[in-house]
Amino acid sequence: MKNITVIGAGTMGNGIAHVFAQNGFKVTLVDLSTEAIQKGLSTIEKNLDRLLTKEKITEATKDTTLTNISTSTDLITGIKEADLIVEAATEHEAVKLELFKKIDAAAPSSAILATNTSSISITKIAAATHRPAQVIGMHFMNPVPIMQLIEVIRGYNTSNETTATIMTLSRQIGKSPVEVNDYPGFVANRILMPMINEAIISLHEGVAGVTEIDTVMKLGMAHPMGPLQLADFIGLDVCLSILQVLHHGFGQPKYAPCPLLINMVTAGRLGAKTGEGFYTYVPGSKELNVSPRFTK
Known part of the structure; x- marks a missing residue:
């Protein structure tokens, strides 16, 4: 798993992109407008500068992190080579269901589809796709670069393989994943x-x-x-x-x-x-x- 696409350049999305890129993954950050993407990239750079000031990272790490991030305003282009797609769009059920239908149709068949939803049913989101076994929740905490927890939420049909892959991946980016089941509000x-x-x-x-x-x-x-x-x-x-x-x-x-x-x-x-x-x-x-x- 090398190529990560993050959909949504807002507060959560740019934080998720930042963390993956800082840990060596190639990240494509997708949003509807160039302005939204530029705002997200600006936030990432500011957060990296804070880490640099606190001597948590080096200048080389900052440069590599930014280099690891590419951008797209076209959803299909942004996900065509993704191993993992993390959706961090607005917390609106109808929007997410429609978005996952589009993602499912265009993403590689092997790709895992994750959502950063804080409350919407993973099982319901998965039902909008033809790959429910490969749909999972990755509920990051805000601010993403700082907070350690990821709630890894299994939908009713999420496979053991998908869950194990995301648990391992979460640890690879320096987070502490906790597996939970898909009930309203999850645990947090x-x-x-x-x-x-x-x-x-x-x-x-x-x-x-x-x-x-x-x-x-x-x-x-x-x-x-x-x-x-x-x-x-x-x-x-x-x-x-x-x-x-x-x-x-x-x-x-x-x-x-x-x-x-x-x-x-x-x-x-x-x-x-x-x-x-x-x-x-x-x-x-x-x-x-x-x-x-x-x-x-």
Whole structure:
């Protein structure tokens, strides 16, 4: 397995491309526009510069990593020689199903098709292809170059061979893979999202304020980031989508998203990426300020 195609040059996609390229794989980064690809490449270079500053890599490693990445705005061209295709497009079920139909039709018959989905059924995605045994989930954590975990998710028809290959490959790129089965939210988000939702409910019901809730979890539970700040970082729209998958998949009221979360997403307050969620964000600054909507 030498040639990797990553579909989607956004936050997750460029991080996945970075990690594979830094570990010696030839990577093709595919997106719909040249602008999206250039933005992704710029992010990769900035992240490599940070690693260089911290003396985690050498200048030669940076240069080799960038050399290992080629780009394409044409899906068919981008996947024609791939051994592994990792889809990191938007977290929207209809988009992924249509995309996997196209990938399946054009990719080499031996290629493994992986998705970075954080909640959508691997079994359902695999059913859109003619190679369900070769479809698997590779749920990377954000930021990809830093975080060690990959949830390797087996669909109902994923073969043992495919699973073993992806587990081995994950270790080759310096990650720690954990094999899980295909149920709503997998493991990470099945546990994480109800916690985030409960933090939002606590805020909504006036139990405590934004910084108070986050401080309790950081100092009391040794979490590196409070749940409300983490929700902003993930994207409130993504949190809502995952909770809806959990609620629909299990049919249990404990997974129902808080009305405050629904309202914030409807209003376009999606967290760090829009500049305001539970906190406000100034580009280029690490300072956090509680959103005016939550100050007394």
